Amino acid sequence: MSTCFDDPDPEAPKAVSMLPEPYVVVSRNQETADTFTIALRPADGGVMRSFAPGQFNMLYAFGTGESAISISGSPEDGGVLVHTIRRVGAVTSALDRLAPGSVVGLRGPFGSPWPMQQVRGRDLVFVAGGIGLAPLRPAILQVFSHRADYGRIVILAGARSPADVIFHDELHSWMQEPDTEVQLTVDRADADWHHHVGVVTTLIPRARFDPANAVAMVCGPEIMMRFTAVEMARIGLPEARIFVTLERNMKCAVGLCGHCQFGPEFICRDGPVFRHDRIRHWFSHREV
Amino acid sequence: MSTTLEPILRKHPFFAEMEDATIQLISGCAKNVRYRAGKLVAKQGTPADEFFLIREGRLAMEMPSPLGGTQRLQTADDGDVVGWSWLVPPYHWHFDLRAVSEVRAFSIDGRCLRNKCENDPRFGYEMMKRFSTLMADRLEATRLQLMDLYCGPALPTIP
Amino acid sequence: MxxxxxxxxxxxxxxxxxxxxxxxxxxxxxxxxxxxxxxxxxxxxxxxxxxxxxxxxxxxxxxxxxxxxxxxxxxxxxxxxxxxxxxxxxxxxxxxxxxxxxxxxxxxxxxxxxxxxxxxxxxxxxxxxxxxxxxxxxxxxxxxxxxxxxxxxxxxxxxxxxxxxxxxxxxxxxxxxxxxxxxxxxxxxxxxxxxxxxxxxxxxxxxxxxxxxxxxxxxxxxxxxxxxxxxxxxxxxxTMGRRMNAEGVRELLLENLEHPRWDDVAQRCLTCANCTLVCPTCFCTTVEDVADLTGDHAERWRRWDSCFTLDFTWMHGGSARQSGKSRYRQWLTHKLSTWHDQFGSSGCVGCGRCITWCPVGIDLTQEIAAFRDHPITPSPSQP
Known part of the structure; x- marks a missing residue:
């Protein structure tokens, strides 16, 4: 079996217009103190756009602006587009204030997806830091709805504290899935926390999967992804089988505004999902 | 006791690539322990006369919080080594150690091992190498935790 | 034709x-x-x-x-x-x-x-x-x-x-x-x-x-x-006013991303963005959203932006390129190096505007010559 993969699946849907389309907030769920999930469906009978796991949309809060938000729902749920958002700036704060029934603008989907087709039959290791679990969730949901297509599933999720764990109940339900290992860790906890305490990378050597066959999909801050690649290399999982998703300031989402450049890559168009060895060179320099 | 423990001791990762003579020296100071979930295994400031090789279960390193109660700062699981205070003066525990789940472990007598280290510098150096690695790993993990990894894109703040 | x-x-x-x-x-x-x-x-x-x-x-x-x-x-x-x-x-x-x-x-x-x-x-x-x-x-x-x-x-x-x-x-x-x-x-x-x-x-x-x-x-x-x-x-x-040896510049810059010359040019660069505004190929833009007083009409405007501004890479938590050095490096490596990867040619046409209109006279032909004269990593292994 080949140990090398092509770049992310090329057949992912692509949006082209700079014009947003109106979407209605169908439901809203508070995940943590600063993170919430909204489900959207097209307003006025518009057509629902399909997407591939790992892709993102540009969500527009009226008069405030757009923000790049990864899609966190199942690609097979044709009814809604789900986004999990951390409140960090003006646009995400405006989105946070939207009650069900409110309308947002949406452009998308954009970007490269996780390589779901190419990794069939493999052990899959998902490594998530904080809200990094959100862009991984569509991939995880797709795996569980086609469980037989994949090998062992390992989900390693880190958060700042127990109160910052997103998708908490779902993580626990995934623990019950066959041939699946879910390990949670936080940076600090109280005595009620029975999972790990420590950085998420310390979970890698403990997890049970076959490094000779596994593929890792990693999402979190850049530094976490760097350390993850180091740990993976230590246990024998080569970086050509590590996929990461990057985040940068994005304005246009179609590779025209120049903001999200990372070396030669436009993260919005060539990424956000990259094979690690393709971008490692640029990871090793600061302030790229 | 050492003669009966040695074969199962060898299965613990701590003893990987360790010379037989060294393993024998350590197994002479080892005993089997078992703690129920919630048990305070070691208390900060008390003499650190042992360290643990976890066979099964989860131990947590905790510190009293300035706001009251304790903060759980790191956990260790099957195959991990816990405790370096026995090797570093004044040989007091630097944290509370609590069993998160039921824990089966080897307890290694630190005083016994310190004597052997004093008498056999080669053995002492071997212990120092292994425990300095452990301390470096813990320090590295602590640094990463201090960086508050998950709360942002971890951008450089000092260009 | x-x-x-x-x-x-x-x-x-x-x-x-x-x-x-x-x-x-x-x-x-x-x-x-x-x-x-x-x-x-x-x-x-x-x-x-x-x-x-x-x-x-x-x-x-x-x-x-x-x-x-x-x-x-x-x-x-x-x-x-x-x-x-x-x-x-x-x-x-x-x-x-x-x-x-x-x-x-x-x-x-x-x-x-x-x-x-x-x-x-x-x-x-x-x-x-x-x-x-x-x-x-x-x-x-x-x-x-x-x-x-x-x-x-x-x-x-x-x-x-x-x-x-x-x-x-x-x-x-x-x-x-x-x-x-x-x-x-x-x-x-x-x-x-x-x-x-x-x-x-x-x-x-x-x-x-x-x-x-x-x-x-x-x-x-x-x-x-x-x-x-x-x-x-x-x-x-x-009678060209300047000359630049453009041969292999893409690789030259990629191999010298940590060259001390970047610190040198950063000492002179004011990060004023003039070079990007006068450059006939620089294309970066940002967007601004405005709403009228009723709150029912909003507009989204696009305007030229520059990789020399701190805002350009701003995300929650800070800018990815905080130092002037990193911003100059981004501009020059994009123009002369990664542009080849993205668009199949150099991004520079040799018009000289960025030299003339730099308030401190930074001259990319001199900067390139400096890298060429004292490269730090003459290794051929680059992406």
Whole structure:
């Protein structure tokens, strides 16, 4: 079996217009103190756009602006587009204030997806830091709805504290899935926390999967992804089988505004999902 | 006791690539322990006369919080080594150690091992190498935790 | 493209060209003198051009001065480039409306019919810059429709340069000074001033260009006149103000991302963004959202942005490129190195604007020479 993969699946849907389309907030769920999930469906009978796991949309809060938000729902749920958002700036704060029934603008989907087709039959290791679990969730949901297509599933999720764990109940339900290992860790906890305490990378050597066959999909801050690649290399999982998703300031989402450049890559168009060895060179320099 | 423990001791990762003579020296100071979930295994400031090789279960390193109660700062699981205070003066525990789940472990007598280290510098150096690695790993993990990894894109703040 | 024999247009008939373009419905824009510099503006007759002017350009220095003749194109490029017409500095992208029930609708904010411009006096480096921006906006997947609509209406009249500016290095970049068929254009001209005569050698580069030429009082150009024109352009090529060895620059910069020279240039760079604004290929933009007082009408505007600003890479938590050093490095490596990966060519056409208009005279040809003279990692293993 080949140990090398092509770049992310090329057949992912692509949006082209700079014009947003109106979407209605169908439901809203508070995940943590600063993170919430909204489900959207097209307003006025518009057509629902399909997407591939790992892709993102540009969500527009009226008069405030757009923000790049990864899609966190199942690609097979044709009814809604789900986004999990951390409140960090003006646009995400405006989105946070939207009650069900409110309308947002949406452009998308954009970007490269996780390589779901190419990794069939493999052990899959998902490594998530904080809200990094959100862009991984569509991939995880797709795996569980086609469980037989994949090998062992390992989900390693880190958060700042127990109160910052997103998708908490779902993580626990995934623990019950066959041939699946879910390990949670936080940076600090109280005595009620029975999972790990420590950085998420310390979970890698403990997890049970076959490094000779596994593929890792990693999402979190850049530094976490760097350390993850180091740990993976230590246990024998080569970086050509590590996929990461990057985040940068994005304005246009179609590779025209120049903001999200990372070396030669436009993260919005060539990424956000990259094979690690393709971008490692640029990871090793600061302030790229 | 050492003669009966040695074969199962060898299965613990701590003893990987360790010379037989060294393993024998350590197994002479080892005993089997078992703690129920919630048990305070070691208390900060008390003499650190042992360290643990976890066979099964989860131990947590905790510190009293300035706001009251304790903060759980790191956990260790099957195959991990816990405790370096026995090797570093004044040989007091630097944290509370609590069993998160039921824990089966080897307890290694630190005083016994310190004597052997004093008498056999080669053995002492071997212990120092292994425990300095452990301390470096813990320090590295602590640094990463201090960086508050998950709360942002971890951008450089000092260009 | 068929190569027809060049024709000759006398200076006294030059206005017929402008009139022909106006008749075809073009608004002719070209170089004019304004406030001590050459800027592009509407021209309706030859006298609107910088007649008898030339320029002195050096790092951080630009001055107009008088020529001892009445040349129409006897200077190099000014601060502006044609990108301001094709890729406007400010553009309304989207209009958004919200009604009382909360329904939202969006419409194209760039809804006015773009002007049909005839660009008069486009230098070869600028034609190359337009070709490069064509690849950026039209050649890499998603097309920028705003650019496309403007670009396809343009009638361009190239000018082969009769004088090299002090900061010009198009010869090094293979982008001039002769206008050639490598870059699309409708007409190309070379100005010749002799003791007795002042004329232009013209060629058509498109069918529409041929149509225009056919309506002008031109005569077939003789061998002497064609060679006089060529000799002037050759002279320009031989007197470039700057030179840059562009061979392997892509790799040179990739291999020297940690070179101490970046610290050196960062000591001088003010991160003022002038170089990106005057560059004819820099294309980065940002967006601004505005709403009116009722809160029911909002607009999204696009405006030029620069990788030299701290905001450019801002995300929650800070900017990815905090130091001036990292921002200069981004600009130069993008322009000369990663541009090749993205768009299949250099992003630099050697026009020299970034040198002239840098307030502290930072000169990329010198920076490249510094990397070349003292590379730190001569390893061949690069992505």
């Amino acid at each position: 068929t190569t027809e024999p060049p024709v000759l247009l006398l200076r006294e008939h030059f206005d017929t060209l402008l009139e022909a373009l106006a008749r075809r419905g073009y608004k002719v824009v070209g170089p004019t003198v304004s406030e001590g510099t050459i800027v592009y503006d509407e021209v309706s007759r030859a006298e609107d051009l910088p007649v008898g002017w030339t320029d002195e350009q050096e790092g951080g220095r630009y001055r107009l001065k008088r020529r001892d003749d009445a040349a129409l194109f006897g200077y190099a490029v000014g601060a502006q480039s044609w990108k301001q017409y094709l890729h406007p500095p400010r553009l309304r992208l989207v209009k958004a409306d919200r009604d009382a029930s909360g329904r939202m609708s969006f419409s194209d904010g760039d809804d006015a019919e773009p002007e049909r411009y005839a660009f008069l006096g486009v230098r070869s480096c600028e034609l190359h810059a337009m070709t490069i921006q064509d690849r950026v906006f039209l050649g890499s997947g998603v097309a920028d429709t705003h650019y496309e609509r403007r670009r396809k209406r343009v009638f361009s009249i190239g000018v082969s340069c009769g004088v090299a500016g002090g900061t010009c290095f198009c010869v090094s970049m293979g982008t001039g000074p002769q206008v050639t068929d490598r870059t699309p254009h409708d007409l190309a001209l070379t100005e010749v001033i002799e003791e007795e005569r002042h004329y232009f050698i013209l060629t058509a580069g498109s069918d529409e260009g041929r149509e225009v030429l056919a309506g002008l009082p031109v005569t077939p150009a003789g061998e002497t006149e064609v060679s006089a024109a060529k000799q002037r352009v050759d002279q320009t090529a031989a």
